[in-house]
Amino acid sequence: MFSRAYRTTITVPPLLWVAVFLLVPYLLMFCYSFWSVSDSGTIMHSWNLDNYKELLAKPVYWQTLLRSMWIAARVMFFSMLLGYPLAYFLSFHAGGRKDLYYQLVIIPLWVSYLVRAYAWKTILGTDGVLNTLLQYVHLTSHPLDFLLYSPFAVVLTLTHIYTPFTFLPIYASLEHIPRNLVEASHDLGATPAQTFWRVIFPLSIPGVLAGATFAFVLSLGDFLAPLLLGGPSGIMISNIVVSLFGAAYNWPLGAAISLCMLALVLALLFFSERLEKKWSFS
């Protein structure tokens, strides 16, 4: 029903924009990762695999990558642990107050990421709210120093930030479960636990996968929370990239690491999409 001119008008402008500002930059990143930088600081456009060789040769890179993945995995696990039962509670037990609770989960998303990370810093610091509170009630006599500038602080803050993100898709998938399936399961004599594990949970897996991917991928690439709260033991892979693009001035090596991250993320998205399709019931 739509004419050729109409279809061209809606297709060409976004296509061009995406080509110039997304496709070309990704390709440039790809090119940069095979270039090198001379001693005087100019980019040498000679193609070689040196950057990738260095990534494999120096353990600091893949060790940091593994640590980032471990941090991201913990964030994913904890935000799932907080988000799933919350979504289940809202979807099945909140009754008329569902919308209100839903808004209450969304509202923290409107507080700046940076400000929430910073609020955790004021809570966890040596003279912070938590330490002074513990001393005030005489539970401890010295400030606990593992709270701030540790992977713990990074995991806690990122869990706080990504819990609503994991909640959203899980809640959406629970809301899509036809309620008569749940009723049928009860009527046929299943216990609530059986109904949950055999009917509700399998049907919510697409939401779980989407939420888990969100939390893992976004925390994997984070560099602000580690800078603010991580200390030396909380450095993540993106922090290395930031320093390579800044003070260390080695864009090609930074591009190579970014490209590895991009590949990892795309692979994860591919697999989670595959699994989501396999588990979606429609």
Next chain:
Amino acid sequence: MEFLVSASTPMKSSRWLTAHALAVFAFLYLPIAILILYSFNGQGVGGFPPRNLTLNWYRILFNDAPIWDSVLNSLIVAAAAMVIALLFGIPAALALDRAQFPGKALFRRLVLLPLILPGIITGLSLLMLFRVAEVRLSLLTIVLGHGTALISVATTEVFAGLQKLNRAQEEASLDLGANYWQTFWRITVPNLKLSIIGAALLIFTLSMDEIAVSFFLIGRDNTLPLEIWGRLRRGITPEINAISTIIFMFSLIAIVFWYRLRTRAQVTPEIGAELVETSQTDSQLSS
């Protein structure tokens, strides 16, 4: 039905769920409460209990010119990014909905990618583009970065709206002699009004808060998050609590406004949940 489900669940597990929900809400709101409380704390940041409540930090804040300059910069960037994202995101959603062209699957993936990709990758790849094209970094480069990243939001929101749109109205309009341009403005846009306003609000807020992409594209002028970032690196100041409290209050007003709009239109409020629905609908489209 809801009632049946809850009634057949033993009270015990229901009580556990309620307790868990309360604990999660407490966790989500603890930093926000601390933030607001300590913006009035005379002793500065941290320290329990809060002492000597004061408005001093707000007074300092209002006389702090660099902060207000950065707020103005952020507002300009957010408005401009919103225009770009809508200008290209709405046609992109229409194209995904109703046009066939080579590379459509790749196009869909590319448009949506910045939504799920860590900001550092979007930021750095654009930085390389601007370096190669010899574009000086400024607020303009941040606008281009935000606009590009947030096209994804406009596209998903509007695409979700299009799925609910009754195409017969557009057909009728075309049959009755209106041209495409008239049909677009008189039928398509009014029907998508809620999706477009929702997308605009979301894009504006996300841009105001964006830091990972801006971090790499910043020129001489700071946006608010980068100004805050600079100060946090130097040490913590309760002024940051004060400005965050003010912004939080504005966000609350925006949420209430949005909520009113949705309930008046009798639609269930689900900001963001469309993302999942969209990904499901378009995976159906592509298969």
